[in-house]
Each structure stands twice: as structure tokens, then as C-alpha cells.
Amino acid sequence: xxxxxxxxxxxxxxxxxxxxxxxxxxxxxxxxxxxxxxxxxxxxxxxxxxxxxxxxxxxxxxxxxxxxxxxxxxxxxxxxxxxxxxxxxxxxxxxxxxxxxxxxxxxxxxxxxxxxxxxxxxxxxxxxxxxxxxxxxxxxxxxxxxxxxxxxxxxxxxxxxxxxxxxxxxxxxxxxxxxxxxxxxxxxxxxxxxxxxxxxxxxxxxxxxxxxxxxxxxxxxxxxxxxxxxxxxxxxxxxxxx
Numbered sequence: 001x002x003x004x005x006x007x008x009x010x011x012x013x014x015x016x017x018x019x020x021x022x023x024x025x026x027x028x029x030x031x032x033x034x035x036x037x038x039x040x041x042x043x044x045x046x047x048x049x050x051x052x053x054x055x056x057x058x059x060x061x062x063x064x065x066x067x068x069x070x071x072x073x074x075x076x077x078x079x080x081x082x083x084x085x086x087x088x089x090x091x092x093x094x095x096x097x098x099x100x101x102x103x104x105x106x107x108x109x110x111x112x113x114x115x116x117x118x119x120x121x122x123x124x125x126x127x128x129x130x131x132x133x134x135x136x137x138x139x140x141x142x143x144x145x146x147x148x149x150x151x152x153x154x155x156x157x158x159x160x161x162x163x164x165x166x167x168x169x170x171x172x173x174x175x176x177x178x179x180x181x182x183x184x185x186x187x188x189x190x191x192x193x194x195x196x197x198x199x200x201x202x203x204x205x206x207x208x209x210x211x212x213x214x215x216x217x218x219x220x221x222x223x224x225x226x227x228x229x230x231x232x233x234x235x236x237x238x239x240x241x242x
Contacts, residue, residue, distance in 0.1 A: 001026070001053075002021075002022075002027075002034065003022050004020065004021060004050070005021075005154060005209065005211065006019045007151035007153075007207055007209075009150075009206075009207040010109055010149060010151050010207075010237070012149075013149070015239060016109045016116065016238075016239065016240065017055045017056065017238055017239075017240055018109070018116075018151065018235075018237040019054050019235070020153050020154065020234065020235040021233045021234045022034065022219045023219065023220060023231060025046060025049070034231075035221070035231030035232060036050075036099055036231065037231050037232045038099075047061060047097075047234065050234060051095055051236070054095065054236055055240060056094075056095040056238055057093065059078060060078050060093055060094050060095055061078050061095045061097050062075045062077070062078050062079060062080075062087065062089070062097065063081065063097045063099065064082075064084045064085060064120065065080060065081065065084060066084075066098075066099060066120045067084075067085065068122055068124035068125055069084065069130070070085070070129050070133045071083060071084045071086070072130075072134045073086070073088075074087070074088055074089065075088065075089045076089060076091050076094070077091075078095075085119060085120045085125055085130055086120070086130055086137075087117065088108075088115060088134070088138060088141075089115070089116060089117075089239075090115050091239070092114075092239045092241050093239070093240070093241040094239070095237070095238040096117070096118040096236065096237050096238060097118070097234050097235065097236050098118045098119070099234055100120065100153070100154075100155065100213075101213065101220075101222055101223040101230045101232050101233065102122075102161075102213050102224050103121060103155060104121040104155040104189055104192055105118070105120065105121075105153035105154075105155070106119040106121050106131065106150060106151070106153070107150070107235060107237040108149070108237075109149050109237065110138075110143050110144075110147050110148050110149070111149070113147065114239060115138070115141075116237045116238055116239055117134060117237075118235065119131060119134055121188065121192055122188070123188065126171065126186075126191045126195070127167070129195075131192060131196060131199075132199055135148075135196070135199040135201070136199075145199055145201050146200055146201065148196075149206075150201060150206045150207070151207050152192050152209060154213050155189055155209075155212070155213055156212060156213050156224050157189070157212035157214070158185040158186060159212070159214075159215075160215070160222075160224050161185050161224065162182070162184070162185050163183065163186050165184060167186070168185075168186055174190070175187045175194060189208050190208075213225075213233075
């Protein structure tokens with residue numbers, strides 16, 4: 001077995017399977033062997049292990065090109081979703097996967113409406129309105145926003161997320177930390193929560209992971225910490241087969 005980070009909130013629903021890989025694979029693997037990057041030699045095998053662990057067939061994964069956009073896509077089959085950063089599905093057995101190494105994986109579920117969604121929220125996605133666009137799309141599909149349950153997964157916390165003044169100015173004031181003599185730092189996870197709450201998702205139906213990807217080198221890959229050497233984790237959500 002190998003460690004998976006799970007949402008306490010989403011785990012309440014038997015019809016939903018969700019979790020996020022770490023850089024630690026099975027005991028027979030080295031610490032860097034559970035990389036989910038597209039260019040990793042073992043990524044296909046690693047993804048298969050993760051999907052089976054979460055109860056999905058290994059060929060039933062949809063992943064996005066992830067271009068830091070505000071594009072939302074409905075997905076009904078596995079494979080690559082081009083030029084998209086948020087997706088949703090009502091197809092049972094289809095796993096939606098988000099690759100991250102400091103950006104925020106946001107997993108959403110409406111168990112009553114048999115729908116799941118996933119988003120890749122980096123700083124560009126946050127200021128470009130990715131989550132509001134996703135919520136508007138779901139609401140337009142007849143999904144009441146107060147029936148959504150959301151997990152904001154592990155990401156780089158503000159201590160490790162400095163940005164320029166012009167970028168910080170585009171975030172809500174409560175999500176920016178200013179310290180004299182330093183660049184401003186932004187809280188991506190809190191920004192996601194603010195956007196979700198403002199759109200109508202109840203606060204008690206939003207869970208934020210306490211993990212910082214940059215603070216735990218044995219557990220998570222981190223681009224801010226490791227640069228181009230960083231691998232990727234994969235956060236997955238899907239509806240279980242009946």
C-alpha cells in the first residue's frame with residue numbers, strides 16, 4: 001500500500017471516491033518513483049496503481065491539458081481534455097484527475113445530483129475566475145450551489161508563495177500577506193474558499209487540506225521548492241459504479 005491524502009468531507013459519501021497521491025509509492029519504489037508527470041517514465045504505471053486503489057478502472061481517467069485558463073469542460077469519456085482547467089461529469093466510473101505541484105486541486109461533488117467536478121487553481125486561475133466560471137456552469141446545468149461539497153487539496157501555503165505587487169493586487173485583501181521588506185504572499189487555498197463561499201457554497205461544506213506541499217519534501221512534490229526537477233501529484237475524484 002502507499003499513502004493517499006483524502007478528504008474527510010467527501011469520504012462521507014459512499015457514491016464518491018476521491019483522493020490525492022503523494023510522492024511516496026508502494027514500498028518497492030523509491031521516494032521519487034510515484035511521479036504523475038506526463039514525462040515520467042513510470043507515470044502510466046503509477047496512475048494505474050492510484051486508480052485501482054481508488055476503485056476505478058485504469059483506462060477510465062480524464063486529465064486536462066491545464067493551461068491556467070478559466071475554461072470549463074463537460075467530460076464523458078477518458079483521455080486528454082485540451083486547453084481546460086476545470087471539468088465535470090455525471091458518468092459513473094469516470095475518474096477526473098488534476099496534476100499539481102503547488103497549485104490547488106479543487107475537488108467538488110454534488111452527491112444528490114450524481115455529479116463530480118475538478119479544477120486546477122493556480123494564481124492565474126484564481127485571478128482569471130476559474131472557480132466562479134465552474135460554479136456558474138454547474139448552476140446553469142441545474143446544480144444548486146448549496147448542494148455542493150468541496151475539498152481544497154494540498155498546495156503551497158502563503159509562506160512559500162511570493163508574488164509581485166501587481167499580481168497580489170488582483171487577490172482579495174484577506175488573501176494577501178504583506179510583510180515589510182518582502183514581496184507580498186498570497187493564500188491560494190483561502191482565495192478558493194472565498195470564491196466558493198461568495199458564489200453560494202456553504203462554508204461548512206468546504207474543507208481545506210492543512211498540508212503545505214512546499215513544507216513536506218518527503219511527501220509532496222513542489223515546484224516552488226524544487227523548480228523544474230519537481231514531479232507532480234494527481235488528485236482524483238469520480239462517481240463509483242453502481
